[in-house]
Amino acid sequence: MYKCAIIMAAGEGKRMKSSTPKVLHKVCGQEMVNHVIDRMRSADIEEVNVIIGRGAELVKKGTEHKNVTYSFQDKQLGTGHAIMCAGEFLKDKKGTLAIFTGDAPLIREETVKRLLQFHEDNGFKATILTSRIDNPTGYGRVIREKDEVARIVEHKDCSEEELKVKEINAGMYCFDIEALRDSLGKLNNNNAQGEYYLTDIIGILKSENKKVGALITDFEETIGVNSRVELAEVERILKLRINKKHMDNGVTIIDPSNTYIGSEVKIGQDTIIYPGNYIEGNTEIGNECILYPNSRISNSIISHKVTIQSSVILDSKIGEETTVGPFAYIRPESNIGKHARIGDFVEIKKSTIGDNTKVSHLTYIGDAEVGENCNFGCGTVVVNYDGKNKYKTIIGNNAFIGCNTNLVSPVEVKDDAYIAAGSTITKEVPKGSLAIARAKQVNIEGWVERKGHKKSK
Secondary structure, eight states: OOEEEEEEEOOOOGGGOOSSOGGGSEETTEEHHHHHHHHHHHTTOOEEEEEEBTBHHHHHHHHGGGOOEEEEOOSOOOHHHHHHTTHHHHTTOOSEEEEEETTOTTOOHHHHHHHHHHHHHTTOSEEEEEEEOSOOTTSOEEEEETTEEEEEEOGGGOOTTGGGOOEEEEEEEEEEHHHHHHHHTTOOOOSTTOOOOTTHHHHHHHHTTOOEEEEEOOGGGGOOOOSHHHHHHHHHHHHHHHHHHHHHTTOEESOGGGOEEOTTOEEOTTOEEOTTOEEETTOEEOTTOEEOSSOEEESOEEOTTOEEOSOEEESOEEOTTOEEOSSOEEOTTOEEOTTOEEEEEEEEESOEEOTTOEEEEEEEEESEEEOSSOEEOTTOEEEOBOSSOBOOEEEOTTOEEOTTOEEESSEEEOTTOEEOTTOEEOSOBOTTOEEOOSOOOOOOTTHHHHTTOOOOO
């Protein structure tokens, strides 16, 4: 049967007190609405329509890579009105429509699949996702007759008996598209708020003796975000859920409550992650890596058996059995080879570093190609910027760069070359040569006393 989905994402989110639309606030590194879109895709729903309103262009920009379509809700006139605004999307469609909210990112793939299956297997015209909680104060109650839903009653309208019901409406649904389209035409806004409520569709269907079902799930999955406090709570829950998944797959996470892993990160078996690490984006980490405390890794590929200490790695690749840090900074578009050493207070920018090359400490390499088996002494600087343009440095295999060397780009150091400490290199260094580019030392006897700089005891 054909399936499609609508995600309601038009709300302003006033309680967030933000210029960013509520659904674009991130949870575990990804916008809330994109978490929900991903759950729809993983449940085999290909066609997804996002209802946008306040901050429409920002929401479009934040979701366009997800290959969705959009409907526009120009005025905030309720959930029923939001679905009315998707009329063009629903036109001529037959099958099942899933409706979810863009501010509830904890919904699980298996729950979406279960809801769709339950809806279709029982021939319901509408199916409500519900949960049971001990204190349902403030929530709409789901009133059942046997296995079907009789009505949804808002808390303020509940009778004394209805107040005892602990099953609540999660605000997520499946509908038969044709039945929904017909009922939308009968919806009115004759209420105190002057809004069109999607929940009223349930009453319309029941008045026509249509079957309406309800599927219970954990309350945690249905939590919506309306404030920064709730955003933090959802972050906490999803973070622990993600960390548990990795631990179940063979990753050691020493302190899950203080380890932050994005929802799209992949990590291999027997990798050990210490507290304070922040791993985000499309990062992939291989097997048997060790991530000591307090590193940030974003959109990077970390190969097997890499060791990282207190460093930042952005949009780069690290080869097998390489060590990074402490306090190294690997900037975007860098590619570090195998068995390499990137040490403390080293910065690599848009450069390739060959296998077995050691850049141990206090060195900057930018816009460079560095070969294999090279050694960089402390304080080396690739001088890649002249104030207007950036230039490239090429260093061959087996080169030795002495301490406190400046390599003024564009320049090339050939294979097997040596550079003496303290040199400023502006010309090519031939293969197998020793380059010395520093002023000859001159000692001026008695200068300190003659100039009056001698310090008294």
